[in-house]
Amino acid sequence: MIINIYCQALGITPPKLKAVAGHREANTFALLLVALLERGEAMSLADVAARFEEAGIAERSRALLSLQCCQPGRPPVYREGDLYHLDPHDAELDLWAFRLGLRPPKVARIPPKVVEETPRPAPETALTFSELDEAWKDASLLSWSARRLAVAVLDAHGGSLTPAEVVSAVTARTKWHGLKEDAAKFKRHGSAVDVLADGRWAIAASADATVKQARAAVRDRIAVVRRYAAMRTDPTVIEQQRAEWEKKRAAHGAELASLSRALLVVFPPHRPKAAALLDVGEHAITTFVGGELAALPMRLASYDILGGVEVRGSLRALGFAPGERRLAELGPPQKTTKLNRRGRTLKITTALLVQGSCGIGKPFGDEKKLAEFLAKGELTKLRRRLEADVKSLYALYEYGRLHGVVRLRWGFLDERIPAPWVHHDEPVLYDIKRSALAMNVPL
Known part of the structure; x- marks a missing residue:
């Protein structure tokens, strides 16, 4: 039995050229690498072109022309006479093997977490500060109007607050917002926020539609936050994988140094x-x-x-x-x-x-x-x-x-x-x- 020294050095199974031909990374040079990996020994460009024709990739003469134009002698390939060899120890070859799906990733992909959707509260249900915590934590709220921010805080509180308390409630959750203690904008006719005699802010009696819009906006942000949180990998797991990879890298480096x-x-x-x-x-x-x-x-x-x-x-x-x-x-x-x-x-x-x-x-x-x-x-x-x-x-x-x-x-x-x-x-x-x-x- 002939030993495929290229694949043995990479620790992979000899690939099939026909199976890799449709891969999105499979350009002419990549297919040259696959042909050499499949054969396990040096080949001439004419032999590679013939193999391309057998695999249904291209007609032989066109394949040979394409191979001659792809700089076939660059790493990880080297040329001796008419024969082209692979350097199995070249890191570039290992990278190509990964890009073409010939070897698995060195760090296994973590499957996304399955998050069960919780029933969304009805529009008539007031906001809570825990909802604001989840929706606004380090979020950019610069596109949110001052009216919507103030209404959301007052709705969660369930009563009136001083301007400083409202602004503080938003600032405690994110620094990226445009709400200020200036009450001038809330003194307009039909404003959703009333300025009381003592200067405190309160939700206007006619602001039901605005309140429901604020509740919907906060809960929409919560849905987005939860969706992206499910897609993100746990930082603890990332750190653990990084430490394991560094350990393997150090071990291989020590092996090379010896x-x-x-x-x-x-x-x-x-x-x-x-x-x-x-x-x-x-x-x-x-x-x-x-x-x-x-x-x-x-x-x-x-x-x-x-x-x-x-x-x-x-x-x-x-x-x-x-x-x-x-x-x-x-x-x-x-x-x-x-x-x-x-x-x-x-x-x-x-x-x-x-x-x-x-x-x-x-x-x-x-x-x-x-x-x-x-x-x-x-x-x-x-x-x-x-x-x-x-x-x-x-x-x-x-x-x-x-x-x-x-x-x-x-x-x-x-x-x-x-x-x-x-x-x-x-x-x-x-x-x-x-x-x-x-x-x-x-x-």
């Missing part, structure tokens, strides 16, 4: 004759030149995470199959950035990112100089230069792990680009500062 890591530099990139390997945990550098390269694959096999610029190509050139190991690509996360509205662009290189992030003026040696060292047999100089190169990569790698981003600085430009080798569950400087603040301890 993985052994190494950074690799090879020269020349496509036919290596020399290499430098930096053990991130031990802070040790080993160089391999000529026949020493035969021992490099065994060293690489002892690490859980391998990083470098075009790391997959370097490992392929060394004849080392990474298998299910995590690979940290330290090349630029994007090729270019736009400088102005006229369309001028800047080519992003690893050297630019090292300079902007770590302040290293000349992070990497000249390839012509390295080739000269190799040709003349000046191996000591070659080893030193390779060691300096891998140290620069290490500085960039650790900067990304600390901040979660790398910095691109060029002239007036100063941008931060997410570091793709940092998993969302790995704590960065922001998390460390927040934790220190919560525990009231220094960094």
Whole structure:
């Protein structure tokens, strides 16, 4: 039985392309991911187009054209020759699996509470202060007239009140209202509120219609409040779920932190004759030149995470199959950035990112100089230069792990680009500062 390593890493059942084709998130790139997940191994675009035709998604030639236009080599997909592979450890793939309904949410959805409707009091039934508490608590009553607010309070009280008492009754429940103690507006002919001789307010004898309208408005608000309260999740439950999620995230972050890591530099990139390997945990550098390269694959096999610029190509050139190991690509996360509205662009290189992030003026040696060292047999100089190169990569790698981003600085430009080798569950400087603040301890 062939093991589907992609789905095994994600912890999901292999999907069926035909079943996902009608999903609202299923664009061409998403269906490419599903086809690779379904197959469980690398595929060419021609094979994917043929699979699209089998699933009834599109005719083969149109499917191939669409696949070629969807930037098929972007993460979590990578290309080797004509074959397209998935990186099962890329967080973007896990997110796509969730968006396409291939895995359940990490935090289970809480079903809404069932609230039994209570009989609504008759229009002839006076309001109560408990009804005002429920209807007006922290509500915006700016659209309510002063007359309606005053009538509602007086109806709940069952008698006359001073203007200050009426305003206080409303203010005690919400600060967003327009009722004031000014009685001028209630002295008009036909007002629903009478101003008595002693200055107190009372409901006018002819205000039955206004009173019923005020009662209906308050009880309508109560119905709305109860309906939305049933839709909201209990804050205690939310806090409990948040704590559980933080616990899982911390556990996964600790698991990732325990993985052994190494950074690799090879020269020349496509036919290596020399290499430098930096053990991130031990802070040790080993160089391999000529026949020493035969021992490099065994060293690489002892690490859980391998990083470098075009790391997959370097490992392929060394004849080392990474298998299910995590690979940290330290090349630029994007090729270019736009400088102005006229369309001028800047080519992003690893050297630019090292300079902007770590302040290293000349992070990497000249390839012509390295080739000269190799040709003349000046191996000591070659080893030193390779060691300096891998140290620069290490500085960039650790900067990304600390901040979660790398910095691109060029002239007036100063941008931060997410570091793709940092998993969302790995704590960065922001998390460390927040934790220190919560525990009231220094960094």
